[in-house]
Amino acid sequence: MADSAEERVMQNLKTIEEWALQGMSQKEMAELLGIGESTFRKIKKQNVALLAVLKQCANTRKKIMEEQVKSVEVSLFQRAKGYDRIEKVPIKVKEEYYNKDGKKCSIERVEIVEKVIHIPADVQAAKFVLTNKAKKEWLDNPHKVENDKENLKLKKQELQNKGF
Known part of the structure; x- marks a missing residue:
């Protein structure tokens, strides 16, 4: 059974590469190949070619995502400035x-x-950029975390005093 599953994986290596580039999970790939996820993982551990293809696809997808995120960041910053x-x-x-x-x-x-x-500059975009890039200076309430911690301490003391 393992040999036929491995053969099926090797015959569909190019298809698996396309699926991986599309962001398909290993579970989904295994289902489409008609094998179990654990079998697919076992073949991946044993087969250097499959492992290399999946790693290369993961790196490619990561680079593409980084480029897309950078592009959106540039657009957002541009929108924030006008x-x-x-x-x-x-x-x-x-x-x-x-x-x-x-x-x-x-x-x-x-x-x-x-x-x-x-x-013109978009105020909401500017606020979003500033609250994400300069958090300490631009949060709506920069002392919120400290205040919440203090409130929690007071509530704990109050509960202890009541005997809970």
Whole structure:
């Protein structure tokens, strides 16, 4: 039984790699392969190729996630500060001229121009960034933890005095 399961895993190594890159768990992979999770783990321990594929996929997914998180952090910080964005806007241009006969003529055409649009700072985004990056200075109540600990001590003393 173990040989056929191992053969099935080795035949589907490329598929397993795709599944791992998608973030599928080992339990889900085992189910799709038609083997038990413990069998899959056993094969993984014994098979260097499978272990290498899974480790490589885990590292790749970790790098991708780090890049995505960094991208979101940059966007959030930019939103918190406010920024300028260049937008292409069509405008109608009217040109007037005189033809050979001296008659006044006009031509209308559409031109695309770049317009700078300012996106103002978002107060909620700024608050979120500050409360996460500079916690001690920007918490709503920086002494909350200390106050809660003190309240807990007082409640414990009160319970002990009552005889609980």
